[in-house]
Amino acid sequence: MADREADRADEFTVFVEHVEPRLRQALVSVCGTERARDAVADGLAYAWQHWDRVRAMDNPAGYVYRVARSRTRLRRTRTVFPEVAGDVRDVEPALPGALARLPERQRVAVLLVHGWDWRHEDVAELMGVSVSTVRNHLARGLDKLRTELGVPAHG
Amino acid sequence: MAEIETQVRNYATMLDNVDPVRASDIIDTSPEHPRRRRLRVAVAAFVAVVVAVCGVIVLVGNDGGRSAHGPSVAAPPTSEWSTVTDDAHGLSISYPPSWQAAPSTLTPVLVDPVVPIALGTYPLDDPQRMGECDIVPQRALDAMGPTDAFIAVYVFQGIGATYSPSADRPAHFGPDLPWSGGSLPKRASGSGMQCTENVPGFVGQLSFDDHGKELAVLVAIGPDASQETRDEVYGILDTLTVTP
Numbered sequence: 181m182a183d184r185e186a187d188r189a190d191e192f193t194v195f196v197e198h199v200e201p202r203l204r205q206a207l208v209s210v211c212g213t214e215r216a217r218d219a220v221a222d223g224l225a226y227a228w229q230h231w232d233r234v235r236a237m238d239n240p241a242g243y244v245y246r247v248a249r250s251r252t253r254l255r256r257t258r259t260v261f262p263e264v265a266g267d268v269r270d271v272e273p274a275l276p277g278a279l280a281r282l283p284e285r286q287r288v289a290v291l292l293v294h295g296w297d298w299r300h301e302d303v304a305e306l307m308g309v310s311v312s313t314v315r316n317h318l319a320r321g322l323d324k325l326r327t328e329l330g331v332p333a334h335g
Numbered sequence: 336m337a338e339i340e341t342q343v344r345n346y347a348t349m350l351d352n353v354d355p356v357r358a359s360d361i362i363d364t365s366p367e368h369p370r371r372r373r374l375r376v377a378v379a380a381f382v383a384v385v386v387a388v389c390g391v392i393v394l395v396g397n398d399g400g401r402s403a404h405g406p407s408v409a410a411p412p413t414s415e416w417s418t419v420t421d422d423a424h425g426l427s428i429s430y431p432p433s434w435q436a437a438p439s440t441l442t443p444v445l446v447d448p449v450v451p452i453a454l455g456t457y458p459l460d461d462p463q464r465m466g467e468c469d470i471v472p473q474r475a476l477d478a479m480g481p482t483d484a485f486i487a488v489y490v491f492q493g494i495g496a497t498y499s500p501s502a503d504r505p506a507h508f509g510p511d512l513p514w515s516g517g518s519l520p521k522r523a524s525g526s527g528m529q530c531t532e533n534v535p536g537f538v539g540q541l542s543f544d545d546h547g548k549e550l551a552v553l554v555a556i557g558p559d560a561s562q563e564t565r566d567e568v569y570g571i572l573d574t575l576t577v578t579p
Contacts, residue, residue, distance in 0.1 A: 188504075189358070189362050192358055192362065193358035193359075195358075195363070196356070196357065196358040196361070197358070200355055200356055200357075201355065204352075204353055204355060204356070205351075206452055208350050208353055213352070213353050216353050217353050217354055217356060220356045221360065221361065222358045223517055224356055224358075224361050225361050226481075226559075228361045228362060246478070246480040246481075247480055247481055247482065247559075249457070249480065250574055261350070262349060262350075262521050264346065264349070265349055268345055268346065268348065268349055269343055270337035270341055270342060271337070271342045271345050271346045271347060272336065272342060275342055275343070275346055276346070279343075279346075283458070284458060285460065286457055289341065291347060291350075294339075294340045294343040295343050295344060295346070295347025295349075295350070296347055298549075308477065308478055309478075310461075313460075313461060322339055322340070325339050326339050329336075329339065329342075330336070330504075331336055331337075331338065331339045331342075333352055
């Protein structure tokens, strides 16, 4: 019995090591830096409680992301991003606020793709949507940011 | 001024300082002693029996049973609630801040019935495509998390749908109504609810007449939805108004 529990724990540990960094980036995009760690912990705790079911899923990371996201949303707090630090170059001070005001999926697409170099396919898999939907969210999000910050489109 | 993509990339470096969560933060790594486990199971069983007995007493005291989906005490709307209207079909419905309305119909291919209003505790921006299940907003249901809930309002047009005459609209929506899990808006082809088999939790529909209109509501509630969310589902449905 103890051996089986240890095996489950080992398997879950490998899963966490594999998905946690990207799950954290995705949830920072959803709910900001202050609440992201709690959201990640909520999602992973749910995964551990239901590990036998979650481990058998085709896309367990996407499922944990959705669990964490929906639990975070129930808390009904605003998404807040930190002010731009003095040593960060070429960033308008209004960017954090503009990001926070984007619709959630647009913000997630913008930050994951342009902030952390995720492939469109990986964002789509995490969000459970098609790649074309991700591209739409991305284009609309960037357009809104450009408009709000007064940045001309390139080209 | 730097391009927006560059700004986002530079700013994201500031967002990497969130402490990671480790498996050891989640798992109780100390193996449980068998005797302790047996004691825990026994205590849990005793608590479950006590809760069940108390629950039965409460239900009997209320002169009527509740279904397994929770109490039918609807959450009252407050000034924070928003309202979405559909002028084409004379519908409006209000929802709390934790919910959101689909920006457009989730079943654009469906002609009769139509789904002019859909609400969820999560973003609803992925409508059905041509060739997919058209009677049920399956993409929206697939995106539902275990703690989420979803509502769709169907309006029968009298064009191609077969509509079974049903009861008048209930005075209040709640879990103890005769929700059906297998006879969603039937079309001539009788497609039923075949697109909801993989949705975890509760999925049900209720057909009714209101001001001469033939309506149905489809409700989905995730298996881990809070009682607050469950109550909101029925509170939202109670705000549905139909203009003749």
